[in-house]
Amino acid sequence: MSTHKIAFIGGGNMATSLIGGLVANGFNANDIHVADPNEDSLTRLSEQFSVVTYNDNLSAIVGCDIVVLAVKPQQLQSVLRTLTPAWHSEKLLISVAAGIRIEDMARWLDTPNAAIVRVMPNTPSLVQAGASAMFANALVSDEQQKLAEQILAAVGIAIWVDDESKMDAVTALSGSGPAYFFLVMEAMEFAAKELGLSEQVAQQLCQQTAFGAAKMALASEESPATLRERVTSPGGTTERALHELEDGDLRGLFENALVAAALHSRELASQLGQDDAE
Ligand SMILES: NC(=O)c1ccc[n+]([C@@H]2O[C@H](COP(=O)([O-])OP(=O)(O)OC[C@H]3O[C@@H](n4cnc5c(N)ncnc54)[C@H](OP(=O)(O)O)[C@@H]3O)[C@@H](O)[C@H]2O)c1
Numbered sequence: 001m002s003t004h005k006i007a008f009i010g011g012g013n014m015a016t017s018l019i020g021g022l023v024a025n026g027f028n029a030n031d032i033h034v035a036d037p038n039e040d041s042l043t044r045l046s047e048q049f050s051v052v053t054y055n056d057n058l059s060a061i062v063g064c065d066i067v068v069l070a071v072k073p074q075q076l077q078s079v080l081r082t083l084t085p086a087w088h089s090e091k092l093l094i095s096v097a098a099g100i101r102i103e104d105m106a107r108w109l110d111t112p113n114a115a116i117v118r119v120m121p122n123t124p125s126l127v128q129a130g131a132s133a134m135f136a137n138a139l140v141s142d143e144q145q146k147l148a149e150q151i152l153a154a155v156g157i158a159i160w161v162d163d164e165s166k167m168d169a170v171t172a173l174s175g176s177g178p179a180y181f182f183l184v185m186e187a188m189e190f191a192a193k194e195l196g197l198s199e200q201v202a203q204q205l206c207q208q209t210a211f212g213a214a215k216m217a218l219a220s221e222e223s224p225a226t227l228r229e230r231v232t233s234p235g236g237t238t239e240r241a242l243h244e245l246e247d248g249d250l251r252g253l254f255e256n257a258l259v260a261a262a263l264h265s266r267e268l269a270s271q272l273g274q275d276d277a278e
Contacts, residue, residue, distance in 0.1 A: 004031065004147065007064035009057050009079055010071035011036035011045050014096050017126045018068065021154025023049050035060035058086050066147060069095040073272050076100050080108035087111050092144040094151065096121050098175065099265060102137050102164060104273035115139040117148040120170045121155070123178050130156030131177075133170040135163070168269070172261035180257070185210055 006022070008015040011034045023029055032051040036042055042053035054060035061067050061083060071079050076097050087109055093116045095105060102116045117140055121132040132152040136145050145160075152158035161170060185206050192202035217224055232238045 004066055005033065005064040006031065006066045006068060006151070007033040007035065007061040008068045008070055009035050009060065009083075010069065010075070011038070011041040011053075012070060013126055014121065015068070015070035016045065016048075017128070017130075017155050018070070018096075018151060019045065019049055019051060021128060022151065025150075025154050033060040033064055057082050061086050061091070065090060066092045066094065066144075066151070068151065069093065069097055071097065073097040073100050076105065076272075077108050077276060080105060081110075084110045087114065089113055089115070091115070092117065092140065092147065094119060094148050096132075098171065099269045099272050101269050101273050102135070106137075107275075113139055115141070115144055117145070118164065118167065119148075119152060119158075120167055120175050121152065122174050125155040128155050131174040132156060132158045133161050133167065133174065134158055135161050135167060168262040168265040169258075171265040172258040175265075176261050180254075181210060 006027075008019065015034065015036075019032060019034070022032065029050040030052065032049070033054060034042065034045050034051050035054040035057045036045075037055070039055075042055075045051050046053045057079060067083070069076060069079065076095065089111075091114075093105065093109070093114055095116065096119045098120060100118070102118050105116055105118075106112055106114050115137065117134055117136045119132050119134045121130050124130050125132065130152075132155075134148060134152060136148070140148070149158050149160075161167065189199070189202045189206045192206065193199060197205075213227075216227060220227060222230075228242070232242060
């Protein structure tokens, strides 16, 4: 990636973790431009990584062949409209903004033939353990696809989906997913405290158990169902606990939860994709 220049529009949490990952992977910080209206953010990024900073978005993207949009979804429309004068067809646009569809981005950029990759990252990207799903429009070249993958892989795993509509399911699974696991941890810690453990002990054991289970699932080629069966001895304590969870229809609850999240993701995309009254 050494011959490429990347502009980040927005220098907040997501941009900071992506820039951190790129620099840690040997990408030249002088080839990273960042634009943000917040002077403090720019100073922090330039001190931390020696990136080149800008107060205005248009200047930041000049000379860059990759532009990463890392602003809030609500800001995307006005940001894209400001980039139009400096856009040309060789540039690759990568958006990490949740819920904004490619056709809306191309319209706001006023460039129907823009090469665009839409990414749905998740919050563990902030600790380099993210799970990002990506979709590229037909104008993205193979080389640009590889570049987008390298950028997102700097903060975790990056997986392509073959249809943009699958982003709603991705949002329901990995986008919102960290919150489901936090809720499960919260509930387990509460129950353990009720059973007499101190908050600190409950928290430490719960966190490490979640980490250990995820690590085992990642390291193993077995399905979660097989791994679960292996730790469930007949007549044992785990079996008793799982029986309670199945009885309470945990599977049904998760199915409902993911369906609700996917539906809402689609609704939000339609709302966010509307043009502001001008
Ligand atoms: N954080 C995550 O883990 C996560 C996960 C999934 C998806 N995402 C997506 O990533 C995007 C960025 O999220 P974030 O958490 O990094 O947000 P953030 O920390 O709020 O960063 C956004 C940055 O953009 C700046 N900004 C506002 N208006 C701008 C403009 N017109 N031009 C340039 N910069 C502007 C903001 O400055 P001010 O603070 O001054 O407004 C802020 O520094 C969002 O679209 C979100 O959906 C994030």
